[in-house]
Amino acid sequence: MKPFLILQLRPEDEASDDEYAAILRTGELAPANTHRIRLDRDPLPDLDLARYAGTIVGGGPGCVSDAPADKTPIDARAEAACLSLMPQITDNDLPFMGCCYGIGILAHHLGADVSKARYGEAVSAATCTMTPDGAIDPVLTGLPAQFDAFVGHKEAVQNLPQDTKHLLSGDACPFQMIRYKSNVYATQFHPEADANGFATRIRIYKDKGYFPPEDADALTAMVNAADVSHAPRILRNFVARYSGQM
Template identity: 80%
Template sequence: MKPFLILQLRPETEASNDEYSAILRKGGLTVDQTRRIRLDRDALPDIDLTHYAGTIVGGGPGCVSDAPEDKTAIDARAEAACLSLMPQITNHDLPFMGCCYGIGILAHHLGAEVSKDSYGEPVSAATCTVTPDGKHDPLLHGLPSEFDAFVGHKEAVQNLPTDTVHLLSGDVCPFQMIRHKSNVYATQFHPEADGAGFATRIRIYKDKGYFPPNEAEALTTMVKAANVSVPADILRRFVTRYR
């Protein structure tokens, strides 16, 4: 079997390791079935993505819409590396799953607006609703018409990109999941995240502007109590389909 390429943009080692472990666990993958590249610290080599079963991009504290002068050197380098692969992915319709930061990467590449003007969501378990097109998508077919997923983002896609299908909507953020062509997916929510993992991120990112730091304890209690399970099925279905 071809390995899955896991690209990560989190400069915090604990958060990066926890995210990678969650992707393995929820996706039904083992370490030897993946190639992990931490773009925050490792240079991206020349890659032929046809040698991989698919590409999965994780989240991160950076924002695609931030002005260049406001990006850290690490965030700018990681984002540029990820964007450099998007023409290969979209031109050839290669399997891709972009999670949170990944939907911004995909939409920006396709020419859609990604900004902080509207649709940002606080750390929460947001309700996602399957659209009519989503009911027929192989990653969503047969899943509940509504389910909760963990979110927390300052920016969002403002309009549906060209040649893209709207799969999941939300009350606050309308574009919770999209598909470009047949195989290029992205979610605003974190399909790999569970309550314990999101609690870890709350602790690590409590001073990054996602929420007032004094709300960290209450948010931790909330995410640990939330009933969030369906998003992991989406990630597992992606892996199973392209394995």
């Protein structure tokens, strides 16, 4: 089968490696069936995305809505690399799954407002609710009408981008999952993350402004008690659909 392109933006080795392992595990992918690029350190080669089964973008500490002067050189470079691929993806309706950071990149590219004005969510297990369009989407096949997934983000999509479908909603953040055209998906939550992985991120990012550092232990206890067992099916379904197994 064609490989899946995995694009990562986390500059911390432990966080990046743990995220990659989670994507492999959740998507039931072998490393040999992926092409991993760490945009925090690796230059983006000239890519023909039609040669891949799909593109998966992980999360990261950067925000697309930050002023250019407030972005670190690493975040700015990774963001520019991601945005450079979006015309190829959206113009050709190529399979894409953007996780957390990916929804900001997609919505920004489509001209929607992405900002910190509203809808940011503290580190938590947020309840996602299926919309009518979500109930008939193949990537959400087999998921219940409501399920919890891990979130933690400062910025959010403020309005539904043009020509997109709203698949999953939430109370604090309305746009938890969207689809552009037929094959371009993005989630505000982390479908790849389990409790151990999110606890690792809490430890690594405790001084990055997502929460008061003194709350790290309580948040770790919270994620260990949460049930996010349904969310990983989204990545499994995505991989299965675009590798021809669904």
